[in-house]
Amino acid sequence: MNESIAISASNLTKKFDDFTAVNDVSFKIFEGEIVGILGPNGAGKTTTLRLLTGVYKLEEGEKIEIFNENLKDNQINCKIKFGIVPEISNAYSDFTVLENLEFSGKMYGLSKEEIKNRSKILLERFELLDKLNAKTKTLSKGLKQRANLCLALLHEPPILILDEPTSGLDPISVKIMRKQILEFRKAGKTILITTHDIKEAQTICDRILIMNKGKIIADANPDTLRRDFKSISTIIFKTEKELDSKLMNYPTLIKRSDGTFAISSENVLKDLSELYNSFTLKNQIQISDVKIQETSLEEVFIDLIKNDSTKKKGVKND
Ligand SMILES: Nc1ncnc2c1ncn2[C@@H]1O[C@H](COP(=O)(O)OP(=O)(O)OP(=O)(O)O)[C@@H](O)[C@H]1O
Ligand SMILES: [Mg+2]
The missing domain is CATH 3.40.50.300 (P-loop containing nucleotide triphosphate hydrolases)
Known part of the structure; x- marks a missing residue:
């Protein structure tokens, strides 16, 4: 330019x-x-x-x-x-x-x-x-x-x-x-x-x-x-069964009205791998339908x- x-x-x-x-x-x-x-x-x-x-x-x-x-x-x-x-x-x-x-x-x-x-x-x-x-x-x-x-x-x-x-x-x-x-x-x-x-x-x-x-x-x-604006993405996913209270306390986890879960993330790869460790490996809860939503300009x-x-x-x- x-x-x-x-x-x-x-x-x-x-x-x-x-x-x-x-x-x-x-x-x-x-x-x-x-x-x-x-x-x-x-x-x-x-x-x-x-x-x-x-x-x-x-x-x-x-x-x-x-x-x-x-x-x-x-x-x-x-x-x-x-x-x-x-x-x-x-x-x-x-x-x-x-x-x-x-x-x-x-x-x-x-x-x-x-x-x-x-x-x-x-x-x-x-x-x-x-x-x-x-x-x-x-x-x-x-x-x-x-x-x-x-x-x-x-x-x-x-x-x-x-x-x-x-x-x-x-x-x-x-x-x-x-x-x-x-x-x-x-x-x-x-x-x-x-x-x-x-x-x-x-x-x-x-x-x-x-x-x-x-x-x-x-x-x-x-x-x-x-x-610049917090640079936060949202990871949205489903689980195959209900979460117990321990997993419900996962940092920034929100249960959404449609039954899916969302966590906000500043590092999607790292957080996805941690999710997999905590949910699937440690607690045998499969997560599926993972979607990454970027912060929209509207939210900013x-x-x-x-x-x-x-x-x-x-x-x-x-
Ligand atoms: N001629 C005027 N006399 C008095 N107040 C005015 C005049 N023109 C604008 N204002 C006031 O100045 C402020 C800014 O108005 P302006 O029209 O620049 O806003 P805007 O950002 O273009 O809004 P919009 O998105 O509604 O078009 C408003 O509070 C408006 O009421
Ligand atoms: Mg105007």
């Missing part, structure tokens, strides 16, 4: 009266990375994206650089680097899809020919050609979201900022969106995406920032995050939020 920095944000803070929605947040996004921002409702994700994209004015001490250019000093130069799919669509609802594309294209200084050619390619890619002349307000949520992405991409920006682009979409629209997001990555674009779908984040993101109460509480790649996420300390894990930027 290219190590040049696409976005550098320092000490971002946003207050609404005396409520601090974003609290002294700093991070860097490297060129070509897909970074996911995850966090519970109200964590400050959208507000952070709004600060980044210049919707909110930066105060003294806050700094954003886009490809090394200061956003405060070079608003236009920086803003055209972004393709934005905001939480609330900025398309004109009374315009048709094509009219929105034409309007947006003109704002970015594209020629008629460029707008026509690029629109055709985008609408094809997002399977929207048949909605070309439909008023945007008549589109379903998923179709509108695809149109929003076409609008964001028209001026071929190097950075995409996507605020929950797949939220509430049907599986086909989700598939189209994800496929396209991965295509952008292949094309070397930098993507910052918020999502509540932890599986989505795990599948498409190189790095995940977890926000809670206006702070970034974890910054790492999905695997590191899982590994819930635990991090639950025990929200402000200690960052695996931080790459400081």
Whole structure:
């Protein structure tokens, strides 16, 4: 991966009266990375994206650089680097899809020919050609979201900022969106995406920032995050007969409601061999149907939020 920095944000803070929605947040996004921002409702994700994209004015001490250019000093130069799919669509609802594309294209200084050619390619890619002349307000949520992405991409920006682009979409629209997001990555674009779908984040993101109460509480790649976070797997198994109380006291053993047993393990091979010794060799109890379950990112996420300390894990930027 290219190590040049696409976005550098320092000490971002946003207050609404005396409520601090974003609290002294700093991070860097490297060129070509897909970074996911995850966090519970109200964590400050959208507000952070709004600060980044210049919707909110930066105060003294806050700094954003886009490809090394200061956003405060070079608003236009920086803003055209972004393709934005905001939480609330900025398309004109009374315009048709094509009219929105034409309007947006003109704002970015594209020629008629460029707008026509690029629109055709985008609408094809997002399977929207048949909605070309439909008023945007008549589109379903998923179709509108695809149109929003076409609008964001028209001026071929190097950075995409996507605020929950797949939220509430049907599986086909989700598939189209994800496929396209991965295509952008292949094309070397930098993507910052918020999502509540932890599986989505795990599948498409190189790095995940977890926000809670206006702070970034974890910054790492999905695997590191899982590994660093206690690195515990669960060994699930069945036994051929009931366990006596001595074996029921086996460290971390839990009897599950479906009759299987589970132990948490930081060293699966060692614990499996100990299980075999204690159960089968010493007590002649066969164990079967052994399954190893890795800690899911969802569990990591819930635990991090639950025990929200402000200690960052695996931080790459400081
Ligand atoms: N314009 C505003 N005026 C007052 N408070 C606001 C405003 N915008 C956001 N907030 C508050 O700031 C906090 C962060 O909001 P934000 O929209 O950034 O959260 P989020 O992480 O994007 O949540 P969600 O997952 O629900 O989209 C919330 O408590 C929200 O109510
Ligand atoms: Mg939001």
